[in-house]
Amino acid sequence: MNVSKLFLAASTALPLIAGSTIALASDVSLRISDDSVHSQVNVTPNGSNIDLGAGYMYHEGSRHIVNLDLHAKGQTAVGNLPTTAGVGIQATGFDDDSVDGGAVGVGGFARLNIPSVPGLSFEGALHYAPSILSFGDADDLTRVRAQANYRVIQNADVFVGYHYLNADLEGHSDVTLDKGLFAGMKLIF
Template structure:
């Protein structure tokens, strides 16, 4: 059953949207598989993307991202940063919900080691921007990447997606959490 869902996810990501993609990102944790398509490259002033995560136990997580982005520097390190929103929608058996998180990301390139970069992204949605069974939501992803060829890189990192459940359920649920590894292909 797991193989079938992952195959369907990969085939759906490989369809028409790839014709317009700037990059495709595939990652795995011990309990989940995620595919992300970003439609513009790092030279554009905006970045729009969409993703799907299948988490073991029949949890489905969808995201849609929209960020203003630009080039800057942290110290003397070239950096691409983005500020914007991440819409996250999840479904898990009898519970479902979502949120519109506000936040951003930054990718810092290390000039002394060509191809090496570090990325961090954080989005938070308070209860006013949450719906369904979610009362708030936090999305965090940290990764180190190494570009092995001109149009592909490998990465490893950590992903954390947490929501507080609304009444009557109460409590926190880690929708997706764990050490991740993956590949990113640029078009």
């Protein structure tokens, strides 16, 4: 699969998903670190347990990273903590000066709410794509995110966290596409 086709598909899907947020909205987030900025739109069709998402990250030095997400989402509990969890796939494509590629990672996310501190929650996500689900220069891909959220008003969160995105490349080398601490906000519709 050509990486430029993935970017074309993502650049087409992101405005369509963002435009549909009026009828189906879930959330829009912006995450900023010293080296990168990432925007993400997630929607859940009315009456559905499916979560759709699209994101774009610009990393300093002309690195572009896109993601398309599809997760089954539901409510559960971890211990006695109310939790929203999702299991599914995240397609990630990257384009840099010297390498480009992508992968379809399998994994999920969880958000644990802390009832004793209203508004506080902890969130984590992990997606991994082995060689068979990777293309271009990527031989496998790992994406990890951990963050703490605080709901400042009914429809807005602020958060801080850590993100790690790494691709092993053909030829036994690897490239860390993004890593480090970030801060951001999420608007919930």
